[in-house]
Amino acid sequence: MGTSQGQEDLTEMVNKLATDVTTHEEALGNAAESFGEMKDEMNVLREQVADLVAMNRALTDTVTALQAEVKELQVKNRTLQRQISVGGGDDRPARVDIQRPSKYNGTRDSRVDNFLFQVEYYLDLQGIMEDDLQVKTAAMLLEGDVVAWWRRKRLDIQKGICTIDTFDHFQRELRTYFMPPNATRHAYQMVGELKHTGSLRDYVRVYQRLMLDVPDMQEQDKLNWFILGLHSWAQSEVERSNPETLEDAYVVAECLADTQRKSYTNAFKPSKKPDHGGKKEDRMEQKDEPSTQHQ
Structure with missing residues (x-):
């Protein structure tokens, strides 16, 4: 009787363990299936991210190209406006004659700032917008020792030692050399x-x-x-x-x-002269009055 009960309990335990094993196997199978699906989703996400990165690069390139085109159009527009202002036309207002700034001779003091201010104003009034033309125009307003400095800079540019391709660069280089530190x-x-x-x-x-x-x-x-x-x-x-x-x-x-x-x-204003502008008759009367009274 006792042995039979023990065998039944053992059989029940074995059956329960078998059931638990089966349940765990099913759970592991489901987990493996879910992991596989997750892995597939991750691969899809990676592909989508790669597509977005490619699209962003394409958009960046497009924006850069558009900015370059806009800048080129702005330069062309300013050039056209300058040509129109220089060109003839009976109904166009008379063009203002803009005097060139005085040339700079390389004096080492704060006058270099005055020179650069006048040149910048002159370039703006003349409508000179191209960087290369601005630098050349400013260089044409140099004289004396500063011309030798510019020739040395030109040689350095040709050798690739330095770059002066905008008027801002030109100003910075000129100030650095000719503006005294004190x-x-x-x-x-x-x-x-x-x-x-x-x-x-x-x-x-x-x-x-x-x-x-x-x-x-x-x-x-x-x-x-x-x-x-x-x-x-x-x-x-x-x-x-x-x-x-x-x-x-x-x-x-x-x-x-x-x-x-x-x-x-x-x-120092001269005082007013006596008024001798009275009528001759009045003066004569005044002159005759004493003699009349005397009679």
């Missing part, structure tokens, strides 16, 4: 030393030119140095107006200069 410090020193000793208007003009050489100076410092350099009487007048900006101080100083000039003119 130009800014020297300009600050000149601002501090500038004093109003002569014409007020001349002082304003010189100060304005110096301000071009110290673009990084704080606005309040520019105003303070301008006022401190004035003669005592002009300083008092400007301070009395309480200017908030340097431009305000310029306006007050210009008004003072005008007032000073008018006062000087009035001081």
Whole structure:
């Protein structure tokens, strides 16, 4: 009886284990099938990503090509506009005669910035937009020692040592060589030393030119140095107006200069001559009156 019960329990356990094994085998089969499907999906995703990358590259190339075409069209349009402005036409307004900037001779000071500013303005007014033509036009405005510098640069360009193919490159190279390293410090020193000793208007003009050489100076410092350099009487007048900006101080100083000039003119204006334009009869009557009374 006991042995028979034990065999039944053992048989039941074996059957249960067999069932569990079968269940696990089915689960593993399903997992393997799911993994295979996932693997297939991953392969599909990889293909889609590759397609997207290829499309992105194609779009980038297209955008680059379009940008190049737009730039070329802009250059052609500007050239056409320049040709139209130069060409004839009875109903076209008269063309403004643009004077070339003064040539730069290589003076090593801040005047190189003034030269480059004038050249940039000249190129814009003339409608010269092509990089190569801008560089050549700027080079034609060089003289003296700076011409030798440009010839050396041209040789370096031909040898591949450097590249100057835009006006920005040209400006950078010219400044690097001809702008003294202490130009800014020297300009600050000149601002501090500038004093109003002569014409007020001349002082304003010189100060304005110096301000071009110290673009990084704080606005309040520019105003303070301008006022401190004035003669005592002009300083008092400007301070009395309480200017908030340097431009305000310029306006007050210009008004003072005008007032000073008018006062000087009035001081030396000849006085009016006596009025001898009265009627002859009146003068005669006045002359005869005493004799009449005397009779």
